[in-house]
Amino acid sequence: MSNELKGKSAIITGASRGIGKAIAKTCASLGINLTIAARGEGPLKETADEIAKEYKVQVMGVPTDVTKLSDLENLVNKAKEKFGKIDILINNAGVSSQYPFEKQPFEDFESLVHTNYLGYVRLIRLVINDMIKNKSGAIINMVSGSTLCDPLPRTFLVYSSLKVGLRAFSKGLFWEMRDHGIKITSILPGVTDTDLTGKLKEISTDTSRLMSTEAIENAIKFALTVPVNVCPLEIAVINQQTPWTAPVIPYKQQHPDK
C-alpha cells in the first residue's frame, strides 16, 4: 500500500471508545476517511460527529455487532458504497473476562471467541478479496501484550489464549498475503487505561502503571507510514512497569464482583 494516506478509506471496529476511538482519531489526523463500528448506536454517533468536527475527513458510523456475520457483511457493504473501496481494516473490537478458570461463566467463552477471534477472521475474509484484486491493503489486528507471557496471565486464560491464536493467525496470513501487496500487522498493547481494564484498575494498587492510548496511537501511525516495501509484522508497546511482573493480578485474587 502506498504511503499517501490522504483520502484512503478505513474500517475500524470497536471505535466508539477506548483504544478504538483513539486510533480512529489518529487515522483521521492522517487524512483517512473512516467507517467506524460498534454495537452502541449513541456513543458511535457521538464519536463519528466528534471526529468529523475535529478533522477534515468523512466519518460514517455503522452500528455493528462483530459476532454476527450479517452485521459484518452490512459494514463492508456500507463502507464500499460510501468510499468505493476499503484500503485499511483495523480489527479492534474486543471484550474481556477475568475469572479464575473454574469460576468463569460458560457464556463468556462464546462471547470471547465470537468477538475477539471469529469477528476478526470473518471481517478479514470479507475484505481480503478486494485487497487482493487491488494488490494493496493494510490489515491491523489489536492483539495483546499478554501473548508475550508464558505461562499466560492467571485469570485471563481464555482471553489471552484466543489472542495468542489471533497473533499466530495474523503472522501466518502475512506469508499468505505478502505477494498480493497486503500488509498484516499485530499490535500488542500492554495494560491500557480504558473501560475494558476498569475492573482491573480497581484492584490495582498503582494506576500510574497503566498506559494511556498514546503509544498505541503512535504504533498505528508507524504501521501505516513505513516504507512501501516494509511490513510492520508485530508491534509490542507494553508498560514500562508492566503489571505482569508485579502483583496487580495477585495470586489469590478473586474476581472483583465476588
Ligand SMILES: NC(=O)c1ccc[n+]([C@@H]2O[C@H](COP(=O)([O-])OP(=O)(O)OC[C@H]3O[C@@H](n4cnc5c(N)ncnc54)[C@H](OP(=O)(O)O)[C@@H]3O)[C@@H](O)[C@H]2O)c1
Ligand atoms: N485495554 C487494554 O489494556 C488492552 C490491552 C491489550 C489489548 N487490548 C485490546 O484492545 C481492543 C480494544 O480494547 P479497549 O480497552 O479499548 O476496550 P473498551 O474500552 O471496552 O472498548 C471496546 C470497544 O469494542 C466495542 N465492542 C465490544 N464488543 C463488540 C461487538 N460484539 N461488536 C462490535 N463492537 C464491540 C465497544 O463498543 P460497544 O460495547 O458499543 O459494542 C467499544 O467500542 C480489544 O480487542 C482488547 O482486547 C486492550
